[in-house]
Amino acid sequence: MEKRVTILLPNGRRQNVSVTANMTLLEILETACTKHGFDSEEHCLKFHNKDVCLTQQFRFSGLPNNCVLEMEPTKKRRIVSNVVVCIQLSDGSREQGEFAPNDTVWQVVQKLCGSKVSTFESPIIIYMRSEVIGQQNMEQTTLKSLGILEGRAMMRLIDKKPEELKTQANVYKPPEVQAKPKGDDEQPSTSRSAASGAGGGGFALTSNLIKSLKRSAPEVNADAENDKEMPSEKDEQPEAPKYDWGSGSGYSLHNAATTPMQMDNDADDSPGSAPPVVNVIGPRQAVLFSLDATQKQYDELPDSFFDLTVNDLKMVLRDLKRTSAGDEDAPLLTAKLRELERQKAMLSKLNQYKECVLRIQFPDRFVLQGMFKPHETLAKVKDFVREFLVHPSEEFNLFTIPPKKVLPTDETLLELNCVPNAVLHFAFLKDDLNTENHRFVLEKFVDQLTSEEGAHYAVQKYRCTRATVSASS
Known part of the structure; x- marks a missing residue:
């Protein structure tokens, strides 16, 4: 059409x-x-x-x-400015340079990857969903025609025949299906068939499914009573992580209800599992650890773990009803009411959390952790970070991702949604200082690294100690 x-x-x-x-x-x-x-x-x-x-x-x-x-x-004539173009090769390496929007794609490829593209039989540039195939088309296509007028742009350079691009979309290789015993074929798989209706990792709640849930409710209640009398291994759930650190701001800690008494008992009752070593390297309970040194192992769960039971479907149906009822009954709010609700949420956080945990991640994957007050500004955080830098006189920014948002220094951590904890990223204003092989933290602090588990333990121990002091006072 x-x-x-x-x-x-x-x-x-x-x-x-x-x-x-x-x-x-x-x-x-x-x-x-x-x-x-x-x-x-x-x-x-x-x-x-x-x-x-x-x-x-x-x-x-x-x-x-x-x-x-x-x-x-237009009120103001559009001014043509240079753009930064980055080309990613098939081996993962990247080359970037500055070009004018009227430059052709072939000029960009020749300047950034001239030595490598000469060995390609059929070079292809992919930008968004646009494919520029061959040298002749690249010479006729400008950056402006691709919509690249300002800012930055990322392209991919591959060597493939045009007819092979049609099979490029399937980049996921499904795992090999293991052969099942003959006895498994005869067992009913009601939950598996219910889960396969929607696809994409979810399932569809139909009227027939709801009716079947209502019919099977008495049987489920009877089974639940039997399960209370005779606990089985199926009721065991994998232990939830103690902390939930994200790449942006405002991520909360789990198990916040843990008391100092529980921590002390755990440390005393399990002599075989000693607490991790924590090396405090500065004020604000500062610790430094490396993400590359962290080795996490995840146990493979059996396929039966992902099978949906009737209880699972009932809980999902209950949550959907609560969500829909909350949306229908929610009143319309004016701008003043929304601002009032935001201030109430900030006051609630201020009463609940007396300290917040900040982690500053450097480009070389070292992470600096410190404790701050919610009413402190970001300028205090930058002064804290500057004490550990190899180049303390250089200016730098702290930002959150995604998307990248440079945080202002005059706002408080509560206003920046960094309470109770957040991960901030570090970058010098000079781009030549932001390479991964460049050292950001002083060598004397790198020699006193703490494990990531030790950093978690330091936060929990500090908060429990503060709770004990406040309770006694």
Whole structure:
């Protein structure tokens, strides 16, 4: 089916433009401007009185077929600026450089990967879902035509025949199916068939399934009573992790209800499992550990662990009912009420957590951990980090990902959603200092590393000690 859009020009005329899925909105604008003598750099496109991003491809713009776009003069002429283009090769290595939007893709490839592309039989550049195949097409395709006008862009360079690209999508190799004993084929698999209805790791709740749950409810209650009298191994659940550290801000700690008495008893009752060694290297209970030294082993769970039982489906149905009831009964909030709710949440955190744990991750995968007050600003955190740096005089930023958000230094940790704990990433303002082989932390602190488990233990021990002091006072 042919796709097209209608451009409503400033002079009142209409221009129909045939579009393809990979065509950018800038190309649509330039096509209409060329036919009627307008300057594309001084005009923009609007849909329902809202500016549309000209760098997007039509397939990702969300615009319907046969839509009407209004072309209007811009308040400020668009200035062409250089862009940073990074090319990733098949071996994982990356090369980047700065180019003008009018440069061709072949010029970019020759400058960054000239020695390697000469050995390719059929070089192909892949950007978003656009594929530029062969040297001839690369010489005719500019960065501007791909929608690369500003900022940064990532491309992939591969050596493949064009017909082989059609089979590139299947990058997942399913595990080999193990042969089952003959006795397993005769066993009923009600839960497995129920789980296979939806696909994608989920399941569908149909009316028949709900009726079957209601019919089997008495049987489930009877089985539950029998299970209370005779506990079995099936009721054993894998132990949940003590901590949940994420890459962004505002991730909470599990097992917050653990008391100092429980910690002391655990340390005394299990002499064989001694607490990990914690090396405090500075103020604020500072410890340093390496992510590369952490070796986590995960036990493979049997297939029966993922089978859905009737109890599992009943709990999911209960949660869905609670969620839908909460959404239907929730009142509409004004901006003032939303701000009031946000302040209430911040006060609740302030009353619940007297300290917050921050982890600063460096590009070389070393992590610095420290304790802070929720009302302290990020400037205090930067002063704390500066004491451990090899180059303390260099300026740096602390940010969260994804997406990358550089945190302002004048806001408090509570306002930045870093309570009760958060992971912040470190980067110098000078890019040449941010290489992975560059040393960020002083060598004397690297010699006093603590394990990741020791860092967890230090947080738990500190909080339990603080709880004991506050309870006694």
